[in-house]
Amino acid sequence: MAKNEKMVEQITSMDVDFAQWYTDVVKKAELADYSGVKGCMVIRPYGYAIWEAIQRDLDARFKALGHENVYMPMFIPESLLQKEKDHVEGFAPECAWVTVGGENQLAERLCVRPTSETLFCEHFRNVIQSYRDLPKLYNQWCNVVRWEKTTRPFLRTSEFLWQEGHTMHETEEEAREETRRMLDVYRDFYAESLAIPAYTGQKTEKEKFAGAVETYTIEPMMHNGVALQGGTSHFFGDGFARAFDITFTGRDNTVRYPFQTSWGVSTRMIGAIIMTHGDDNGLILPPAVAPIQVAIIPVAQHKEGVLEKAAELRDLLAKKFRVKLDDSDYSTGWKFSQYEMKGVPLRLEIGPRDIENNSCVLVSRVSREKKFVSLDGIAEAVEEALKSVHDELYNRALENQRARTYDAHSYEEFLDIAQNKSGFIRAMWCGETECEEKIKDATGGVKSRCIPEHEDHLSDVCVCCGKPAKHMLIWGRQY
Amino acid sequence: MAKNEKMVEQITSMDVDFAQWYTDVVKKAELADYSGVKGCMVIRPYGYAIWEAIQRDLDARFKALGHENVYMPMFIPESLLQKEKDHVEGFAPECAWVTVGGENQLAERLCVRPTSETLFCEHFRNVIQSYRDLPKLYNQWCNVVRWEKTTRPFLRTSEFLWQEGHTMHETEEEAREETRRMLDVYRDFYAESLAIPAYTGQKTEKEKFAGAVETYTIEPMMHNGVALQGGTSHFFGDGFARAFDITFTGRDNTVRYPFQTSWGVSTRMIGAIIMTHGDDNGLILPPAVAPIQVAIIPVAQHKEGVLEKAAELRDLLAKKFRVKLDDSDYSTGWKFSQYEMKGVPLRLEIGPRDIENNSCVLVSRVSREKKFVSLDGIAEAVEEALKSVHDELYNRALENQRARTYDAHSYEEFLDIAQNKSGFIRAMWCGETECEEKIKDATGGVKSRCIPEHEDHLSDVCVCCGKPAKHMLIWGRQY
Numbered sequence: 001m002a003k004n005e006k007m008v009e010q011i012t013s014m015d016v017d018f019a020q021w022y023t024d025v026v027k028k029a030e031l032a033d034y035s036g037v038k039g040c041m042v043i044r045p046y047g048y049a050i051w052e053a054i055q056r057d058l059d060a061r062f063k064a065l066g067h068e069n070v071y072m073p074m075f076i077p078e079s080l081l082q083k084e085k086d087h088v089e090g091f092a093p094e095c096a097w098v099t100v101g102g103e104n105q106l107a108e109r110l111c112v113r114p115t116s117e118t119l120f121c122e123h124f125r126n127v128i129q130s131y132r133d134l135p136k137l138y139n140q141w142c143n144v145v146r147w148e149k150t151t152r153p154f155l156r157t158s159e160f161l162w163q164e165g166h167t168m169h170e171t172e173e174e175a176r177e178e179t180r181r182m183l184d185v186y187r188d189f190y191a192e193s194l195a196i197p198a199y200t201g202q203k204t205e206k207e208k209f210a211g212a213v214e215t216y217t218i219e220p221m222m223h224n225g226v227a228l229q230g231g232t233s234h235f236f237g238d239g240f241a242r243a244f245d246i247t248f249t250g251r252d253n254t255v256r257y258p259f260q261t262s263w264g265v266s267t268r269m270i271g272a273i274i275m276t277h278g279d280d281n282g283l284i285l286p287p288a289v290a291p292i293q294v295a296i297i298p299v300a301q302h303k304e305g306v307l308e309k310a311a312e313l314r315d316l317l318a319k320k321f322r323v324k325l326d327d328s329d330y331s332t333g334w335k336f337s338q339y340e341m342k343g344v345p346l347r348l349e350i351g352p353r354d355i356e357n358n359s360c361v362l363v364s365r366v367s368r369e370k371k372f373v374s375l376d377g378i379a380e381a382v383e384e385a386l387k388s389v390h391d392e393l394y395n396r397a398l399e400n401q402r403a404r405t406y407d408a409h410s411y412e413e414f415l416d417i418a419q420n421k422s423g424f425i426r427a428m429w430c431g432e433t434e435c436e437e438k439i440k441d442a443t444g445g446v447k448s449r450c451i452p453e454h455e456d457h458l459s460d461v462c463v464c465c466g467k468p469a470k471h472m473l474i475w476g477r478q479y
Numbered sequence: 480m481a482k483n484e485k486m487v488e489q490i491t492s493m494d495v496d497f498a499q500w501y502t503d504v505v506k507k508a509e510l511a512d513y514s515g516v517k518g519c520m521v522i523r524p525y526g527y528a529i530w531e532a533i534q535r536d537l538d539a540r541f542k543a544l545g546h547e548n549v550y551m552p553m554f555i556p557e558s559l560l561q562k563e564k565d566h567v568e569g570f571a572p573e574c575a576w577v578t579v580g581g582e583n584q585l586a587e588r589l590c591v592r593p594t595s596e597t598l599f600c601e602h603f604r605n606v607i608q609s610y611r612d613l614p615k616l617y618n619q620w621c622n623v624v625r626w627e628k629t630t631r632p633f634l635r636t637s638e639f640l641w642q643e644g645h646t647m648h649e650t651e652e653e654a655r656e657e658t659r660r661m662l663d664v665y666r667d668f669y670a671e672s673l674a675i676p677a678y679t680g681q682k683t684e685k686e687k688f689a690g691a692v693e694t695y696t697i698e699p700m701m702h703n704g705v706a707l708q709g710g711t712s713h714f715f716g717d718g719f720a721r722a723f724d725i726t727f728t729g730r731d732n733t734v735r736y737p738f739q740t741s742w743g744v745s746t747r748m749i750g751a752i753i754m755t756h757g758d759d760n761g762l763i764l765p766p767a768v769a770p771i772q773v774a775i776i777p778v779a780q781h782k783e784g785v786l787e788k789a790a791e792l793r794d795l796l797a798k799k800f801r802v803k804l805d806d807s808d809y810s811t812g813w814k815f816s817q818y819e820m821k822g823v824p825l826r827l828e829i830g831p832r833d834i835e836n837n838s839c840v841l842v843s844r845v846s847r848e849k850k851f852v853s854l855d856g857i858a859e860a861v862e863e864a865l866k867s868v869h870d871e872l873y874n875r876a877l878e879n880q881r882a883r884t885y886d887a888h889s890y891e892e893f894l895d896i897a898q899n900k901s902g903f904i905r906a907m908w909c910g911e912t913e914c915e916e917k918i919k920d921a922t923g924g925v926k927s928r929c930i931p932e933h934e935d936h937l938s939d940v941c942v943c944c945g946k947p948a949k950h951m952l953i954w955g956r957q958y
Contacts, residue, residue: 040552042602048548069527073519074638097579102626123521143553147581159553
C-alpha cells in the first residue's frame with residue numbers, strides 16, 4: 001500500500017505551483033487524459049460523469065423556461081460564416097477547415113463550428129414567417145472547435161463541449177429580457193449547483209462577442225485570484241436577422257426583423273470547479289454535480305457484520321444519493337486518501353464499534369470534521385451534511401473572492417495592485433477602449449472582466465485617463 | 480382552417496411513392512430540415528426530443544451493465560487512423576479531412592471521426608496496465624462524419640449522431656460475450672422501446688466492419704420490405720490491441736493483449752421508426768420514445784368547465800406521462816389531424832357530455848379505435864391504452880416482416896422473388912463471397928443481411944452455386 005499512498009503525496013502543493021497543482025489534480029483524479037491530437041483531450045469517466053450531472057441540471061433549468069433542444073450541422077460553409085462581417089472577423093482566425101471530403105477537394109471549404117449563430121440563422125429563416133412562430137427558444141448540446149495555440153485540459157482546448165442557446169424574439173425588449181434571464185440562470189446555477197459565487201455584468205465594447213450588440217458575462221474568481229470567463233449571454237439586436245434576411249409578419253401586418261440572443265457555458269466549468277474548490281489533497285466537488293456524493297468506507301471490514309451493515313447502508317442511501325461502497329482490499333487509509341483526491345464531498349465510515357453503537361462517522365471533505373451520527377435517520381443526516389459541504393464551499397469561495405477584490409482609486413494604485421496582488425481590481429472607467437488597452441499593456445495582461453450589475457461609486461474620474469468616469473469596471477488576469 | 484386541414488392531405492400516399500411519403504413525413508411532422516451544408520440535416524425540436532428519449536432509455540440500459548460514458552477527441556490524425564490496415568482501408572474513402580487550422584496548413588491532416596476505435600485504442604494504451612484495469616466498459620454519445628454521395632434525413636447523412644461503445648477485456652471469451660450481450664441489448668431495445676421486431680445475426684466476411692473479426696447486426700424490415708441495418712456489435716479479437724501495442728500483465732504475470740469490442744446505434748433509428756410504423760396520416764411513434772404520449776383535445780372548449788376539466792386531467796396525467804393539452808383556437812378537426820400527423824400514440828377527447836358522464840374518449844393512433852373510459856382510474860386506462868398501442872405496433876410490424884419474408888430453394892426462385900417481391904429472402908449459402916457478389920449483381924442490389932441466430936435447414940446446398948451449404952442467410956435490399 002505504500003506505493004499507493006505515495007500517489008496522494010505526488011500532488012504539487014497549490015502554493016508551490018498552482019498550474020502544476022491543477023495538472024496533477026486533473027490527472028490523479030482521473031478527470032481527463034491527454035490525447036495525440038493537438039489541443040484535444042480525452043474526458044475520462046469520472047470527469048464525464050461531472051459533465052453529465054451539469055447537463056442534467058442545466059438542461060432542466062433551460063426546459064423549465066420553455067427552451068427546446070435541437071441539433072445543427074457541425075460544418076459551416078465559408079460563405080455562410082461570412083454573412084455577418086464582425087462575426088467572421090472574430091472567428092475565422094481560429095477555425096479548423098475541412099477542405100477534402102470523400103477523397104475530393106471541396107468546391108467550398110467548411111469550417112468546423114466554433115459557435116453556431118450562422119447555422120441557426122439559416123434555419124430560422126426557414127421556420128419563422130409570422131409573429132405566431134416567435135419566440136423560438138432553442139438550445140443545443142454539442143462539441144465546438146476553436147484552434148488554440150496553448151491549451152490546458154478543460155480551461156482551453158481546441159475542441160470542447162458546451163451548450164449554446166439561440167433564441168429569436170418579436171421585440172427588442174423581449175430579447176433583452178432573455179439575454180439577462182439566461183445570465184441569471186447561469187449565476188443561479190453557479191451558486192446553487194457549483195457552489196461558486198461570481199461577479200456578473202456587461203462586457204465592454206472591446207471584450208464583447210464578435211457580432212453582438214451587448215455581451216453579458218459571469219466571472220468567477222479562481223482560488224489563486226485569476227478570473228475565468230464562466231459563461232456569456234449575448235444580445236444581437238436584429239443584426240444577424242438583417243444579414244441573413246430573416247423576417248416575419250408582425251401583428252400589425254408589416255414585415256419585421258426579429259431580435260436575437262445566444263448564450264453558452266462549456267466544459268470549462270469543470271476547470272472552474274477544480275480551481276475554485278480544490279486543495280492540496282486534491283479535488284473537492286460540490287454535492288450537486290459530484291458523481292459520488294457519499295463514499296462508504298468500512299473500517300475493519302473483515303470483522304463479522306461490517307460489510308453487511310455497510311451494504312445495507314449503501315442500499316438505503318442509494319435511494320436518495322449517489323453512493324459508492326468501497327469494499328476492495330486496499331487499506332482504509334488508502335481509501336480515505338483516494339476519495340479525498342477524487343473530491344467526494346462526504347465520507348461515511350462504519351466499523352464494528354459504530355455498529356455496536358448504532359452509529360457511523362460522517363466526514364466532510366471540506367472541513368474534514370468528523371461527526372458521529374445515529375443510524376436512525378441517517379438519510380436526513382447525510383442530506384444535512386451534504387448541504388453543509390455545499391455551504392462551506394460557497395462561503396469559502398465567497399470569502400476568497402472578497403479578500404482578493406481590491407479597489408484602485410488612482411492609476412498608481414492600480415499598477416501597484418496589479419503587480420503585487422493576485423485578484424480582481426475595481427476601478428472607475430471613462431468608457432474608452434484606449435484606457436483598457438493602456439492598462440492591459442502596462443500590467444502585462446490585466447483585462448476588463450465586466451461592468452458589474454451593481455456598480456459602486458469609487459470616484460468621479462477614470463482611473464487611467466482622469467476623464468469623467470462612466471462606469472465602474474472589474475479587472476483581472478484571466479485563464 | 481381549410482388551409483391547415485389541407486396540410487395533412489399533402490402527404491404522398493405510401494403506396495404511390497414510399498420515398499416521397501418518407502420525405503413528407505419528416506418535413507410535415509417537423510422532425511428535420513435540410514441545411515445548406517451538403518448531406519447534413521437540422522434535427523428540429525420534435526425530432527430531437529425523440530432522440531433524447533432514445534438516449535435516456537439506452538443510456539440506462541448501458542449503465543445497468545456497468546458501462547461508463549467518456550468523450551474522445553473528434554479529430555483523428557492520419558497516422559493514427561492508419562495503424563490498423565483493414566480499418567483505414569474501410570474508412571479513409573469516406574473521411575472528411577481538416578487540413579487548415581487557425582490559418583495555418585497543418586503538418587498532418589486530421590480526419591473528422593467516422594468512428595473512434597483508433598482514438599479509444601490510443602487511450603486504452605495509457606490506462607491499461609494490469610488485469611486489474613480490465614474490463615474497460617466505455618461508451619460515448621457523439622457526432623460522426625462519413626462523407627456520403629446521396630443522403631436522406633436520418634437514414635443516411637454525412638454527419639449523424641450515435642453512441643459508440645468500446646470495451647476491452649481480459650479474455651477472448653469475455654469479449655465475445657460482451658459482443659453478443661450488446662446485440663441483445665439492441666434487440667431488446669428495438670422490441671421493448673421502439674416496438675420494432677428484427678432479425679439479428681452475424682454479418683458475412685464481405686459485410687463485416689472494417690477491422691473486425693466478427694460483426695453482429697440487427698436488421699429490422701421497413702414497411703415496404705426494405706432492410707435497414709439498425710445497429711452493429713463487433714468482436715475485434717486482439718487485432719487493434721496488437722496494432723496499437725496495448726498490453727497488460729495477466730494474472731499469471733505474463734504480458735498479454737486484451738480483447739476488444741465495439742457497438743453502435745445512431746439517429747438512423749428515427750428513420751426506422753418512421754418507416755416501420757408510419758401510415759398515410761403521418762408518423763406513428765411508439766409510446767416509449769414519443770415526446771408527447773397523450774394529446775388532450777378539448778371538444779367544444781368554449782363551453783363552461785371544459786378547459787378547466789381538460790387542464791385538471793393534464794395535471795393529473797402529467798405525473799406519469801408526457802402530456803400536451805392543446806387549447807389553441809384551431810378547430811378540433813385540425814387538432815385531430817395535427818397530432819395524428821405527429822404520431823402521438825394516444826388522443827384524449829373531452830367535451831361537455833363526457834364531463835357530464837364523468838368520462839372521456841381515448842383514441843389509439845394505430846387502430847383509431849375510440850374507447851369511452853371513466854375518469855375514475857383514468858391514469859390506469861391511459862397506461863393500458865399506451866401499452867396496447869405499443870403491442871399493436873409491434874404485432875403489426877411482426878406480421879409485415881413475416882408476410883414479406885420468403886424462402887428461396889433455388890437460384891431461379893431467388894431471382895424471381897428478388898424481382899417480383901419486396902422483402903427478405905431466406906436461402907442456403909456455401910459461405911463464399913463470390914456467391915454474395917453474384918447474387919448482388921444478378922438482382923441489382925440484393926445483399927446478405929445476416930446469418931440469423933436461428934437458422935432453418937431449407938436444403939443441403941447453396942442456392943447460388945449448388946455446393947454444400949454452410950449457413951442459412953437472410954437477404955434483402957437495403958437503405
